[in-house]
Amino acid sequence: MSKRARLWRATAGLAALAVGAGTVPATAAGVRPGWVVAVVDQASRRVLVVAGAEELTGYRGPDEEPVVWSWSADTAGDLGDLDPRRSWELPDEAKSRVRDGRRYLVATASGGLAALVDTGTGATAWAVDTGQLANPHSAELLPDGNVAVAASGGGWIRLYAASLGPRATAHAEYRLPGAHGVHWDQRARLLWALGDDALTALRVGGTAAAPALTAERTVPLPEPGGHDLSPVLAEPGRLWVSTAGHLWRFDPAADRFTRVRLGSEGAERDIKSVGDEPRTGRLLIAAPDHAGPCSWCTSALTLHRPDGSWRLPGTHLYKARWWPSWGSGA
Numbered sequence: 001m002s003k004r005a006r007l008w009r010a011t012a013g014l015a016a017l018a019v020g021a022g023t024v025p026a027t028a029a030g031v032r033p034g035w036v037v038a039v040v041d042q043a044s045r046r047v048l049v050v051a052g053a054e055e056l057t058g059y060r061g062p063d064e065e066p067v068v069w070s071w072s073a074d075t076a077g078d079l080g081d082l083d084p085r086r087s088w089e090l091p092d093e094a095k096s097r098v099r100d101g102r103r104y105l106v107a108t109a110s111g112g113l114a115a116l117v118d119t120g121t122g123a124t125a126w127a128v129d130t131g132q133l134a135n136p137h138s139a140e141l142l143p144d145g146n147v148a149v150a151a152s153g154g155g156w157i158r159l160y161a162a163s164l165g166p167r168a169t170a171h172a173e174y175r176l177p178g179a180h181g182v183h184w185d186q187r188a189r190l191l192w193a194l195g196d197d198a199l200t201a202l203r204v205g206g207t208a209a210a211p212a213l214t215a216e217r218t219v220p221l222p223e224p225g226g227h228d229l230s231p232v233l234a235e236p237g238r239l240w241v242s243t244a245g246h247l248w249r250f251d252p253a254a255d256r257f258t259r260v261r262l263g264s265e266g267a268e269r270d271i272k273s274v275g276d277e278p279r280t281g282r283l284l285i286a287a288p289d290h291a292g293p294c295s296w297c298t299s300a301l302t303l304h305r306p307d308g309s310w311r312l313p314g315t316h317l318y319k320a321r322w323w324p325s326w327g328s329g330a
Contacts, residue, residue, distance in 0.1 A: 042091060045088060
């Protein structure tokens with residue numbers, strides 16, 4: 001087994017799973033549609049999509065690891081012009097989005113890269129290098145094919161006219177100190193943006209070729225340090241918001257934050273990503289474990305409802321996302 005082969009250990013009755021280092025095809029034979037997990041591993045500089053715990057029976061060697069799909073800008077042949085050795089440094093986002101029946105990976109890296117990747121072909125549909133100082137932390141695909149990017153170092157939300165082509169750089173910009181998260185709410189047709197101290201609803205105007213962003217309203221956070229922003233899938237329209245100290249559920253209808261208690265103060269602190277799986281109610285959380293070389297990463301993912309953990313020794317995980325209906329086009 002190679003040095004980069006990893007073994008996930010599951011506790012609280014969860015099965016073990018392992019992730020290998022080799023490149024895997026865009027789809028894996030025998031993997032049925034269902035909820036899987038994507039992790040951003042800064043050690044291997046890859047996004048890894050792995051089968052859900054209920055589908056696993058244990059580690060059986062590197063040729064039988066339950067990796068559904070993997071991607072890295074380092075091995076993407078169509079990204080050489082954007083210097084991925086620099087721009088893909090410290091990858092920090094991996095979202096699954098479907099548009100026109102095709103599934104895409106929406107990815108960013110602190111080194112400056114933001115990319116939209118067709119998971120069926122592995123081809124990059126769009127990418128931009130925002131520069132190292134911008135420190136992109138999240139991105140979102142909009143229905144018209146454009147891509148919103150949140151950059152904490154740059155202090156902005158940009159809506160790139162990605163629909164114009166694979167290297168389109170035209171964009172609208174909204175200034176937001178500490179911009180860390182961005183999410184498109186299809187029901188309200190609003191682009192939600194999370195910064196250090198506020199959650200802002202942005203109205204998208206203009207055209208696909210020349211987009212515009214206008215703040216519709218801004219809601220102060222209950223405490224500073226906004227980090228992750230994601231939809232509450234079991235309650236459409238509501239949002240998960242993590243801050244430096246706690247986890248919150250936000251109700252846009254009332255502009256109200258409700259604290260979500262996870263059993264201990266420590267479990268609620270410095271959450272890098274959070275998401276729920278509607279069919280089981282499980283929460284998947286990534287937060288620093290302070291056991292590795294970086295203060296912001298972890299080698300363990302935490303589950304709540306029911307509680308448990310998945311360990312991947314040797315990795316530097318930053319975020320983890322549930323990916324719904326893998327292979328079904330949904």
